[in-house]
Amino acid sequence: MNIAKLRAFVFQTAVIAAIPTLALSQSVLSKAVRTSESAEPALVHTDQQAAAQQKLDALYRHLGRRPNIVWLVIDDMGWGDPGAYGGGAAIGAATPNIDRLARDGLKLTSTYSQPTCTPTRAAILTGRLPVRTGLTRPILAGDKLTKNPWADEIPLPKLLGEAGYATILSGKWHVGEQVGMRPHDVGFDEFYGFYEAEKEISQGVDKRRYPDLVLNPERLAMLRATGSSTALVHGFKGGETTEVEQIDSIEKMAEGDRTLKEFTVAKIADLAKGDKPFFLEHCFMKVHADNFASKAFEGKSGSKYPYKDDVVEVDAYVGEIVDALDKAGVLDNTFIFVTSDNGPQLDSWPDSGYTPFRGAKGSAWEGGVRVPGIAYWHGTIAPGRESDEIFDLMDLYNTSLDLAGIKDKIPADRYIDGIDQTSFLLADNGNSNREKVYIWNEANLMAMRMYEYKIHIKIVEEKAQWLNIDMTTVSDVGLAPWLFNLYIDPKEQYPVGHRMNAFLASMAAEMKAHAATFKKYPPKNIGLGQ
Numbered sequence: 001m002n003i004a005k006l007r008a009f010v011f012q013t014a015v016i017a018a019i020p021t022l023a024l025s026q027s028v029l030s031k032a033v034r035t036s037e038s039a040e041p042a043l044v045h046t047d048q049q050a051a052a053q054q055k056l057d058a059l060y061r062h063l064g065r066r067p068n069i070v071w072l073v074i075d076d077m078g079w080g081d082p083g084a085y086g087g088g089a090a091i092g093a094a095t096p097n098i099d100r101l102a103r104d105g106l107k108l109t110s111t112y113s114q115p116t117c118t119p120t121r122a123a124i125l126t127g128r129l130p131v132r133t134g135l136t137r138p139i140l141a142g143d144k145l146t147k148n149p150w151a152d153e154i155p156l157p158k159l160l161g162e163a164g165y166a167t168i169l170s171g172k173w174h175v176g177e178q179v180g181m182r183p184h185d186v187g188f189d190e191f192y193g194f195y196e197a198e199k200e201i202s203q204g205v206d207k208r209r210y211p212d213l214v215l216n217p218e219r220l221a222m223l224r225a226t227g228s229s230t231a232l233v234h235g236f237k238g239g240e241t242t243e244v245e246q247i248d249s250i251e252k253m254a255e256g257d258r259t260l261k262e263f264t265v266a267k268i269a270d271l272a273k274g275d276k277p278f279f280l281e282h283c284f285m286k287v288h289a290d291n292f293a294s295k296a297f298e299g300k301s302g303s304k305y306p307y308k309d310d311v312v313e314v315d316a317y318v319g320e321i322v323d324a325l326d327k328a329g330v331l332d333n334t335f336i337f338v339t340s341d342n343g344p345q346l347d348s349w350p351d352s353g354y355t356p357f358r359g360a361k362g363s364a365w366e367g368g369v370r371v372p373g374i375a376y377w378h379g380t381i382a383p384g385r386e387s388d389e390i391f392d393l394m395d396l397y398n399t400s401l402d403l404a405g406i407k408d409k410i411p412a413d414r415y416i417d418g419i420d421q422t423s424f425l426l427a428d429n430g431n432s433n434r435e436k437v438y439i440w441n442e443a444n445l446m447a448m449r450m451y452e453y454k455i456h457i458k459i460v461e462e463k464a465q466w467l468n469i470d471m472t473t474v475s476d477v478g479l480a481p482w483l484f485n486l487y488i489d490p491k492e493q494y495p496v497g498h499r500m501n502a503f504l505a506s507m508a509a510e511m512k513a514h515a516a517t518f519k520k521y522p523p524k525n526i527g528l529g530q
Contacts, residue, residue, distance in 0.1 A: 026513055027506035029450065032435040037520065038412050042419045043435050048427035055380055055426050056403070059333065066165075066277045067377075068334040069400050071124075072321065073281065074314055075117065075172060075197070075288035076361060078344035078353030079370050081311055085109070091354055092303025093311035097319030101338055101376040106385040106425060111373025112392045112437045112449070113342045115362050117197065119440075120341040120393060121175050121283075125155045125186075127397030127410070127418030129440055131518075134526035136442045139176060141200060141228035146527035150176065150186045154411050156397050157279060158187030163406045166276045170264045171257075171283035172197060177229050184235040188281075191236075192244075192263045194256065195229040198288045202253045204230060209290060232259065254292035256285045257310075261317040265324040272328035279400070282321060286310040289348035307351050322376075332379045335403055335425075339393060340371040346466035358492045362469035363460035364439045364446035365492055375425045382428045389432030390449065394418035399425065415521035438514050443523070444474055448511050452487040455507040481508060 026032060032041035059067065081087045082095045084102035114120040118138040119130035130136045134149045157167040169183040169191050176182065177195035184191045194201060204223055207214040214220060230248075235241035247253050264282050271278040293299070293309035297316070301308035318338065325331040344353030344367070346360035359365025373391055375381055398420040401407050410416060417438075424430040436450040447456040456477060463471045482495040483504050489496075498504045 027503075027509040029503050029506040030435060030510065036412065037517075038415050039410075040415075040417050040419055041435065042433045043431070045423055045427075045431055045433065048430045049423040051428070052423040052426035052430070056422075059380065060405075063333050065275075065333070066163075066404050068271075068277050068325075068330055069160075069165075069279045069403060070321075070325070070334055070336045071281045071396065072318055072336065072338045073121075073124075073171075073283045074338070074340045074372075075284055075286060076342065076345045076353060077287055077311070077314075077340035077372065078355040078360075079340075079367075079372055080354040080356050081287075081344070082315075082372055084374070085372055086356070087354055089302060091308075092305070093301040093308035093315075095311065095315040097315045097322070098338060098372075098374065101318070101322070101336065102374045104378075104383040105336075105374055105376030105381050106387065108373035108375065108391045109386065109388045110390050110449075111339060111371050112369050112390065112439070113340065113371045114393075115342055115364060115368045115439075115441050117172075117288075117341045118174050121173070122149070123394045123417075124396050125157070125175075126153050127156075127394050127416045128153075128414070129394070129417045129438070131440050131443060131523045132415060132417070132521065134524035134528060135175060136440075136528055138174065138197070139528070141196075141223060141226040144527060145176075145178075146525070148176070148178070148180045149524065149526045150181055153186075154414075155187045156400055157183075157189075157281075159401060159406060159409050160279045160404055161187055161189065163404050163409070164276055165404060166271055166274065166278040168267055168271070168278065169193065169281045169283065170267070171260045171281075172285050172288075173283070182235060182241070184237045184239075184241070187237075189237050190234075190267075192232075192234050192267075193260060193283065194232060194247075194285060198253065198256070198285045199290050200228060201230045201247050202250055202290050202292070205248055205253070206250050206290060232256070250290075250292045253285075254294050257313060257317060258294055258296070260285070261320060264321055268321070268324040268330075269328050272325075272330045277333075277404070284314050284317070286314050287353060289345055289351045291351050305350060307353065311353075334377065335380075336374075336376040337396060338372065338374040338376070343368040343371060345469070347469045349466050352466075357490060359460065359462075360466065360468040362441075362472070364441050364456070364458070365460065366454075366486070366490065368460075368468065369439055377426070380426060385428075387424075387430075387432065389424070390434045390437055391421060391424070391432060392418070392434060392437045395421040395434060415517050436510060438511075441474065445511070445515065446474075448507065448514070449486070450507060450510060452485055453501070453503065453507060454484045454486055454492065455504075455511065456482040456484075456492075457511065480504065483507060 034041040122135035231243040297313040355367040357366035359367035397418040
């Protein structure tokens with residue numbers, strides 16, 4: 001954040017957290033337990049923790065190795081896009097493979113991301129809110145960072161690698177392309193993918209959408225001068241980094257996810273033959289705008305629109321990746337998590353996804369941060385489970401370390417916002433260990449969900465329909481925070497406030513306790529202002 005943003009954050013924190021440093025205790029509404037001043041308070045479920053550990057111990061005795069961990073991260077898919085969440089064929093793009101994983105695993109209906117992609121991608125690999133790492137918004141062409149945010153972070157792939165895991169990232173990165181910030185610089189053994197988001201690459205070759213850029217050689221040269229990558233890259237930790245192919249046409253961009261899928265499927269077969277467990281993060285380029293249908297999937301959706309065709313394509317590849325795990329004989333020892341990095345980018349409608357909630361990508365409303373979340377592990381996670389209890393994507397950090405048998409490696413020298421959700425996911429009738437989720441938008445603490453209640457102290461206001469990024473303002477609320485009951489008002493349209501809810505003050509106290517953590521663990525400034 002720039003100096004103005006930093007000052008604004010400090011002022012906001014001072015106002016919200018005008019309480020002693022020791023006041024990290026929660027309100028009467030809270031049942032969570034704080035075990036360390038550097039750890040987020042968590043709910044304690046002793047019985048389910050024991051049940052989950054028994055499953056892990058039995059698997060380890062049987063197989064003699066820790067489980068593989070596979071994340072399938074879809075770009076900009078809305079909560080309502082998959083059929084399992086009410087979308088699918090009903091809105092023009094059937095998703096049978098994602099639906100099958102939801103049906104045969106645990107479907108989470110209250111999974112939370114960050115409002116935009118770079119913050120989410122950093123958060124899941126560090127277990128920390130973006131305001132703590134400095135990666136508060138997407139890195140765009142022309143951005144000049146003042147420091148490497150990864151230099152003093154402890155990324156998940158680094159810890160897993162030290163514990164004997166092979167670590168691979170396939171697909172979109174978008175968390176830095178300079179030396180020291182690339183996937184294979186921050187712990188991944190191998191990277192095969194793109195540094196940038198799809199639009200950042202295709203804008204230089206799509207004269208239909210960007211004629212003032214593509215048809216103007218001087219402007220195009222200016223864009224190229226930023227050094228922003230437009231290539232498919234293959235890199236190795238401590239080894240060579242090569243450009244496999246330049247994306248110089250929208251036709252090549254359309255086939256990007258097919259190429260990435262083919263790499264992942266082949267890599268799974270190779271990894272399964274080895275003597276190491278593996279962590280594979282497969283990040284789809286799609287369905288981020290601008291969407292171009294692959295030749296094999298053009299017109300294959302009920303809708304026939306490129307976005308919907310790409311949803312069908314992504315779903316097919318999810319199925320192929322799971323099948324590859326099965327064919328390699330490792331499906332029974334692989335934890336799979338399917339999700340999206342944020343809500344749909346309605347700014348690009350109709351090239352965008354669907355959410356039934358208010359807001360979209362870029363906002364702190366449910367539509368911006370509530371995403372699909374599916375946990376699948378054949379033979380370990382009981383099929384047919386569904387839960388509306390809270391899961392934050394940052395929880396994947398702590399959970400993955402627990403699955404790998406190294407939860408003692410969770411850093412204690414910095415604040416970790418993630419929570420270990422192993423027992424929630426694995427116990428047959430598990431409950432979430434997370435009581436609340438805090439929602440930030442860049443340097444602004446915006447809202448918090450606790451149980452079915454959600455409190456806003458700042459809001460994102462659209463100034464034109466669907467423009468949740470390009471035409472909005474961030475505003476303070478009025479005399480009192482806006483408090484919604486999401487069970488009776490999931491679209492956040494009518495605050496219940498103090499007149500219909502007894503816990504407005506308690507919810508505000510929870511936000512003060514959260515803000516107080518920044519006194520000892522201040523935000524990081526890497527030069528990413530608004």
